Amino acid sequence: MPKDSGIGASSKRREDVRFLTGAGNYTDDINVHGQAYVFFLRSDIAHGRLKSVDTSAAEGMPGVVKVFTGKDFEGVGGMPCGWEVTDKHGAPMQEPPHPILAQGKVRHVGDPIAAVVADSLEQARDAAEAIDVDIEELTAVIDMKAAAQDGSTLVHDDLKNNICYDWQLGETDDAKVDEVFANAAHVTTLDLVNNRLVANPMEPRVAVGEYKRGTDEYTLYTTSQNPHVIRLLMCAFVLGLPEHKVRVVAPDVGGGFGTKIFHYAEEAFCTFAAKACNRPVKWTSSRTEAFMSDAHGRDHVSKIELALDAENNFVGLRTNTYANLGAYLSTFSSSVPTWLHGTLMAGNYKTPVIQVNVKAMFTNTVPVDAYRGAGRPEATFQLERVVDKAARELGVDPIALRRQNFVTQFPYDTPVALTYDTGDYNGTMDKLEAAADLAGFAARRAQSEANGKLRGLGINCYIEACGIAPSNIVGMLGARAGLYDAATVRVNATGSISVMVGAHSHGQGHETAFPQVVADMIGIDESMVEIVHGDTSKIPFGMGTYGSRSLAVCGSAMVKATEKVIEKAKRIAAHLLEASEADIELKDGQFSVAGTDKSVAWGDVTLTAYVPHNYPLEVEPGLEETAFYDPANFTFPAGAYACEVEVDPETGQVSVEKFTAADDFGNIINPMIVDGQVHGGIGQGIGQALLENCAYDENGQLLSASYMDYAMPRADDVPFYGVDHSSQTPCTHNPLGVKGCGEAGAIGSPPAVVNAVLDALNSGGKAVDHIDMPVSPSRVWAAMNG
Amino acid sequence: MTQVSMTVNGKSVSGDVEGRTLLSSFLRDHLSLTGTHVGCDTAQCGACVVHVNGEAVKSCNMLALEADGTDVGTIEGQSNADGSLNVIQQAFQDHHGLQCGFCTPGMVMSAAALLKENPRPTEAEIRKYLEGNLCRCTGYHNIVKAIMAASGQDAGSIAAE
Numbered sequence: 046m047p048k049d050s051g052i053g054a055s056s057k058r059r060e061d062v063r064f065l066t067g068a069g070n071y072t073d074d075i076n077v078h079g080q081a082y083v084f085f086l087r088s089d090i091a092h093g094r095l096k097s098v099d100t101s102a103a104e105g106m107p108g109v110v111k112v113f114t115g116k117d118f119e120g121v122g123g124m125p126c127g128w129e130v131t132d133k134h135g136a137p138m139q140e141p142p143h144p145i146l147a148q149g150k151v152r153h154v155g156d157p158i159a160a161v162v163a164d165s166l167e168q169a170r171d172a173a174e175a176i177d178v179d180i181e182e183l184t185a186v187i188d189m190k191a192a193a194q195d196g197s198t199l200v201h202d203d204l205k206n207n208i209c210y211d212w213q214l215g216e217t218d219d220a221k222v223d224e225v226f227a228n229a230a231h232v233t234t235l236d237l238v239n240n241r242l243v244a245n246p247m248e249p250r251v252a253v254g255e256y257k258r259g260t261d262e263y264t265l266y267t268t269s270q271n272p273h274v275i276r277l278l279m280c281a282f283v284l285g286l287p288e289h290k291v292r293v294v295a296p297d298v299g300g301g302f303g304t305k306i307f308h309y310a311e312e313a314f315c316t317f318a319a320k321a322c323n324r325p326v327k328w329t330s331s332r333t334e335a336f337m338s339d340a341h342g343r344d345h346v347s348k349i350e351l352a353l354d355a356e357n358n359f360v361g362l363r364t365n366t367y368a369n370l371g372a373y374l375s376t377f378s379s380s381v382p383t384w385l386h387g388t389l390m391a392g393n394y395k396t397p398v399i400q401v402n403v404k405a406m407f408t409n410t411v412p413v414d415a416y417r418g419a420g421r422p423e424a425t426f427q428l429e430r431v432v433d434k435a436a437r438e439l440g441v442d443p444i445a446l447r448r449q450n451f452v453t454q455f456p457y458d459t460p461v462a463l464t465y466d467t468g469d470y471n472g473t474m475d476k477l478e479a480a481a482d483l484a485g486f487a488a489r490r491a492q493s494e495a496n497g498k499l500r501g502l503g504i505n506c507y508i509e510a511c512g513i514a515p516s517n518i519v520g521m522l523g524a525r526a527g528l529y530d531a532a533t534v535r536v537n538a539t540g541s542i543s544v545m546v547g548a549h550s551h552g553q554g555h556e557t558a559f560p561q562v563v564a565d566m567i568g569i570d571e572s573m574v575e576i577v578h579g580d581t582s583k584i585p586f587g588m589g590t591y592g593s594r595s596l597a598v599c600g601s602a603m604v605k606a607t608e609k610v611i612e613k614a615k616r617i618a619a620h621l622l623e624a625s626e627a628d629i630e631l632k633d634g635q636f637s638v639a640g641t642d643k644s645v646a647w648g649d650v651t652l653t654a655y656v657p658h659n660y661p662l663e664v665e666p667g668l669e670e671t672a673f674y675d676p677a678n679f680t681f682p683a684g685a686y687a688c689e690v691e692v693d694p695e696t697g698q699v700s701v702e703k704f705t706a707a708d709d710f711g712n713i714i715n716p717m718i719v720d721g722q723v724h725g726g727i728g729q730g731i732g733q734a735l736l737e738n739c740a741y742d743e744n745g746q747l748l749s750a751s752y753m754d755y756a757m758p759r760a761d762d763v764p765f766y767g768v769d770h771s772s773q774t775p776c777t778h779n780p781l782g783v784k785g786c787g788e789a790g791a792i793g794s795p796p797a798v799v800n801a802v803l804d805a806l807n808s809g810g811k812a813v814d815h816i817d818m819p820v821s822p823s824r825v826w827a828a829m830n831g
Numbered sequence: 832m833t834q835v836s837m838t839v840n841g842k843s844v845s846g847d848v849e850g851r852t853l854l855s856s857f858l859r860d861h862l863s864l865t866g867t868h869v870g871c872d873t874a875q876c877g878a879c880v881v882h883v884n885g886e887a888v889k890s891c892n893m894l895a896l897e898a899d900g901t902d903v904g905t906i907e908g909q910s911n912a913d914g915s916l917n918v919i920q921q922a923f924q925d926h927h928g929l930q931c932g933f934c935t936p937g938m939v940m941s942a943a944a945l946l947k948e949n950p951r952p953t954e955a956e957i958r959k960y961l962e963g964n965l966c967r968c969t970g971y972h973n974i975v976k977a978i979m980a981a982s983g984q985d986a987g988s989i990a991a992e
Contacts, residue, residue: 057924064932065920065939067866067906074865167851247870247878247933247967299868299933300967332871552931552968721927721973728970752875752965760971761958790970 051565055717058557069297072251072268073329080253080325081110083318084169085311086159086176087337088151091409091745092200093180095149098159102175108168110322113160115148121317124310125282126374129523130383133213141201143373145310151180152200152372153409154747155337160314162322185409185745189346189367192406200372200407207407209370209379214387215399215461222400225361229352233435238817239423241344241369241739243755244416248299249330250339254315258323262290265316269295270305270549271589274526276581278308278376284317295579298551303415304339305551306591307376336750341739342416344369345382349427351435359396359450364427368405371412378414379405384522385420391459392428393470393506393683394450399460409745415591417729417791421509429505429796434814437807443504448474463510465681466777470506473709473772474685480769481687481705489689490808498691501805507793508683511785512597514676529675530599531586534563534606536668538655540648542574547587548599549579553787554718555595559603561714562781566607568633569647585671593785596714597680597776604780605672613668618650620661680776680784684708688797692805697826699802701731705767706793711775711784719786723768726790732758734798738819835899839864840908848895855879857895858905866906866936870965877964880937881905887944906936909943919943919981926986928977930968937964942978951982
């Protein structure tokens, strides 16, 4: 029986009511009295030397408050990078400065050169047109492999080359890896591209800076997944402000998908300019501006080699990847191709020898950072594509080949630095085979063929690592932050509860799911518990929401704080019931003395905590507890996906006919929300596989800078999805046994789609090994007719 | 500046606007009806869909002056008279047809326009009709399901789970 409340119930989302009635409070809905508007003049040249920026005409334009250029930010800090990667020779990564407004050079189309603050946005935009910018155009560095060559034009003149780092993980002895490959019975090799994407949350970024002269206090309203991280970075590294004088608010946020993790120049600018102009300053990104300034995702070019023995056991894996970091280091960009990618190359398999090589490149493109999955989709795509290709070359069933090589004993130490605590990959594959009705595929293929279409089935597995932690380990790996989280459980006198959490909800439904946990622990109605998030002045601290970490990390902090509350409440109840604390039990919101009919209600105990007349003298009044939680390990969700496509042999058009996901997320708090997270991830994964591509020409012009040119998946590009979460191996090291579900769909689905297309083409007699994403009709047609 | 007058959610309103002021800006900035969202610059995303004289219109693609004298409906005017969610809004909540909520006003307004002209649309008809509304969160599954449910169809048995 499905539960109707508490842990495991598909409680309807309470936040929906405001979103469905137009009563949400997104950052662009916030207007501060007296605010001015900023328009950023952005470079339309990918690479050039700034010879002069003449703002004199603009300064005299109607409504203009002040015009800023890079000179105004000399002596002010630049945008920081939060992760120092050490290269394979022990040297720190090359870390060039990233000024708020361009200084000396522009390094990508969209790099901000000047900012006009005016009474209205239209006046600011008009005045920006009057700024006279003289740029000496330089050769644009776009192709990653060319950028790595000696003698390439330098994106940053002060660096020795365009290589941020040359990094390695796994087996360091090249000769040993060579020997494994030399002795292999079979080697499968694949060159592939993980296409550059733009996250595209539907809400563009917005920042409103406010400064109060009387108290020397700043407020920044911003579209962020992690307001405390923004405050810390901006105060400590960019503007040099005392944190206690800065409040950062991230109210309702219209989607993030990673791209709203990072600290952006526009946030620091609006905060800085609010004081400089003595007026609130608001910036609202246009969509085209978003394409030119939101951090992009993916953009890897890889060669992967898989060695198998005569029994088809995986014996070795080697990858060589070029990763594009763009023109500057975005906040967590350096960690994505390394610790979030290389560590996942074992996948679900017990391959004994793995070597991962990554060269990360500076180019004259928008900075690249984490996008839903962040490194894990890139790892999964490589691995699951090469395994599929190996199965085809060997003439074996792709599911059987995977099953044969699955990790089956846990905990399992991979050759690439992780310890998987738990999982059941065969069990999850069993669920997939049933849920996807793989037995019925042959009949469906025959039906498609009767309709003149080729039908293909693509299978893949994935494993991901969520809730990146613990802080002491990630610190050793170069993280410049801790990766714990915090929660305060504040019980009010009448028994209702406010929970201040460091996680930030921007679509994930925390306002509904988190109360389910607290209410369940106490045995009270969910409506008595409210979640407060997104405001540094209201919550204790928080690292925010990304990497599918909210429930596993912040949820654990919330559980710990609730446990402290219950423990104290039991002491109060014991006093009221004149019993020993050890005998007090809490069930359904009633404290009772074990083995008796004596009890006192939750509300009576909470009232006593705040009206402590009949009260234990040794206990402090009040009922509020805070907990910080630093996980012992990552969590490891895993799954198996099946995609069925039809290919029109006349046009190369691919249609996704059926998509089934079987995931193991451990325990689940709200199945409805979990299903929704998987649906959304699959939608984005199908988008990557078939439609989306962020394209630059050889001069660094961004060709896909609007929804006219960047193909977002639409409702008629995708089918209904089948999802099965009944395979559950609870996480062994957090109190809820949860793993995280936010990114799985986007990680697991692209290889399933591509594998399906290739299966369709091969079933039609076309021996096609690989097609790069997006698998567009023209690419399919060319592969069929090449 | 030119004065513009129209009926919005049943109330007469007027304001002074520039020739270039978009209907979406008039609703958001002049009337503080911030439920209508703007997600792109090219009339592709549909977050700004409102009803003008009963037709679904992208309010970012219409000048406020063009709406002079019209009857405009926005998301703020969709609830039942007693303030409860209407059938479409309720179906979106029941079927988890929204996550971050940013595209939601446009989705609800488009769905209302669809069901007005086609009270019992098929899955394919719904997907086709929504080609002007982008959602990045849901993968559309639960939006399509919610609209089918709002039209009185048994969405649970149609959508594979």
